[in-house]
Amino acid sequence: MADNALGRFLRARREATTPPTTERRRTPGLRRGELADRAGISVEYLTRLERGTDRSPSGQVLSALADALTMTADERVHLYRLIKADTNCAPPPPPPLRPTVQAMLDALEPTAAAVLSPAGDVLACTGGFREISGLDDEQNLVRFAFSPQGKAHHPDWEQIADDRAASLRAAADLGDHSAAVLAFELSITAGAAFTDRYGSAASLPPATGTERWGSHLLAFETLYLSGDGEHRLMVYFSQH
Structure with missing residues (x-):
């Protein structure tokens, strides 16, 4: 995946998500800890995903992150395409019909x-x-x-x-x-x-x-x- 596209997308969505409080913050959106709590994962693991040091999250983790970030249907599809672009997950073609x-x-x-x-x-x-x-x-x-x-x-x-x-x-x-x-x-x-x-x-x-x-x-x-x-x-x- 060129230039850590998955990590950049997750971070951009995190920073674009409205935080749970109205307190003044130095950075926009959710903090990593807040998103990690919402998704049920560790802050350390979320950090690895955003930095691109872990590029093989499970479908369960990605689904939890998509839920926590209230992604639209189109954003969920884009998230899957980012993973697909970085892996060889295309199934083999089916055998021809007799x-x-x-x-x-x-x-x-x-x-x-x-x-x-x-x-x-x-x-x-x-x-x-x-x-x-x-x-x-x-x-x-x-x-x-x-x-x-x-x-x-x-x-x-x-x-x-x-x-x-x-x-x-x-x-x-x-x-x-x-x-x-x-x-x-x-x-x-x-x-x-x-x-x-x-x-x-x-x-x-x-x-x-x-x-x-x-x-x-x-x-x-x-x-x-x-x-x-x-x-x-x-x-x-x-x-x-």
């Missing part, structure tokens, strides 16, 4: 169906899925669920958020690198809305059930595909 899997999707049109990676990446989908999913340019169901657009799209968002976090936790616990990277990202960008669910996930997400997407009530079935990628086919049927 032609027969793509042919199965083509045959399912216009039914809403998608092939997902363990981390929730949409690897391929039908036009029917794209029409109702609300994803637009987003290509991951878990990331979408914890975005403002996803929260607005799903009337039963609490259920969706619980299930998506549980799905990601299951994949990460089984060693899926992409799932672990996404969990780290969402711990910063989505904060407690994600981390509370991810940390308390105690069961696997349902393989069948119903979900509301926009105005659509959908029944879904999950079919696990053979092969090394551990892909799954999700098929959604409208309920009338």
